[in-house]
Amino acid sequence: MATPEEIEHRVEENDSTTTAKRSAAAKRVGELAQRRAAIAEQLSDVERELGDVLAESNDVIGTDELAKFTDVPVADLDRWLNGRKTTRTKRKKSAPASAAAKTETGQGPPTATAKTSGPTATVPEPAEPRSAPAGADARVPAEVT
Template sequence: MATTREIERRIAEADAARSAQRSAAAQRIGELAQRRAAVAEQLRDIERELGEALAEASDVIGIDELARFTDVPAADLTQWLGSRKSSRPTRKKPKPTGGVSGAKNATRRKPSTREAQVAHSSALAGPRALQDGTVNTREPVTAEVG
């Protein structure tokens, strides 16, 4: 039967071998991930340059001609052209303020040009037939109670 110290030594040997394998695996994975990140950055730079070159050349040669002359698929050229970074920043749309629904805010805001045109044309169109067959004349209805 093994002594307590012998058991401890055997476990330490087994753990040391496994620990060395784990360390080697982690180091290799880390190095490969760093290489991949560097290559990915280079690829992004090249694709950006391709997009800029395509944009600059667009007034003298089209995508279809470039594809024919270079044997690069037109889809790839179009993707590079479209994926280049915009020279101007994108504008964020303002978030609605106030209550939970937009209907509450709609009463406080000025109508858009389109809304004003629709309202104006509705007013000029005269009375409208409603779904129940009656006509909305926008005038108060007086009834005699008899």
């Protein structure tokens, strides 16, 4: 029979090959993920540049004509053109003015209004139970709320 030390040594030997494989797999996945992130960033930069060039040249050549000349699908050209992030300056609005504007246009937050006149809703009374013939199962109506 093996001693506890021999058992521990055997387990460590067996686990060392598994640990090495796991470590190699984790390293490879990490390297590929970093590479992918770098390539994705480059692709994003190229697409942004394509969108800028398309926007700048839009007044002299349209996407349909560019597609004919370049064999690039119109859908791709349109996606790059429309995918550009436009830089807009943010306008400051005063809080009271914007709140008043929203209320006037009906876009403000909904407010609860209390009814002051008109009929009030009534809950109908449950129906009277029918008398059942002797020996028949009597059913009791359930109150629905």
